[in-house]
Amino acid sequence: MPRSAEIMRIYDGEGDRLMENRDASEKVILLPDTSEMKTPDSRPKLRIMWGQHLLEDVLDGRYASLVCGVNAQDNSRGIIAQVSALLRTSQWDHAGITQHARRLVQKNTVSVVKFDLDTVEVLGLLRPSSREELSLEDLAVGFGIVAQMISRKPQRRPSASVSFLGAQVNRLVNEHGAEPSFETVLRTMHTAGYEGDVYPAVGMWRLTNTGVFGRYPFPASLESMRQGGF
Secondary structure (H helix, E strand, O other): OOHHHOOOOOOOOOHHHHHOOOOOOOOOEEEOOOOOOOOOOOOOOEEEOOOOOHHHHHHOOOOOEEEEEEOOOOOOOOHHHHHHHHOOOOOOOHHHHHHHHHHHOOOOOOEEEEEEOOOOEEEEEEOOOOOOOEEHHHHHHHHHHHHHHHHHOHHHOOEEEEOOOOOOOOOEEOOOOOOOOHHHHHHHHHHOOOOEEEEOOHHHHHOOOOEEEOEEOOOHHHHHHHOOOO
């Protein structure tokens, strides 16, 4: 049989047949965003880490820096507390993180606070003390600072970030007081100059009928469809 006629398989044995059309309540449809390219795309981009586990990847040492939200009230339920608790060599706990943030928080302006957790440096977007939620403007300012910090210190690469969506604390809202779309978050990060990996919120796994892309900027075909094209 000519190689062009061979059927590609993913799993060994009967795995492909068994996984075919499998009904799952939590899944995403990953779409290719480009045809096969002979040369890599060198433009700045964000990789979207569908199917990957942030905590495991951080603990495995895949990243030099991690971007997430922190506040000056209580960080016990935040991702930074989970990472610091799981890293045995970390000198931080959630109480110490909150005390440190309380010393540096600004009333009306977001700031970026560094936490050295030994194997990873957390760059925490510190929510202003006058607000109970992060705004898209806060996100833009914060990631502008993060992008500069990484540019000045390349050893902070590779870098990963949470999506800031579905957060228990440090909730992100748009101008209407609702959570923005994932695309809006990605656009804000990218426009601010950030280049790194972004981990989607767990709740996005329930969007079973929505096709997703593996990186941002999204392909031009999406905008064409939004304008009525194909």
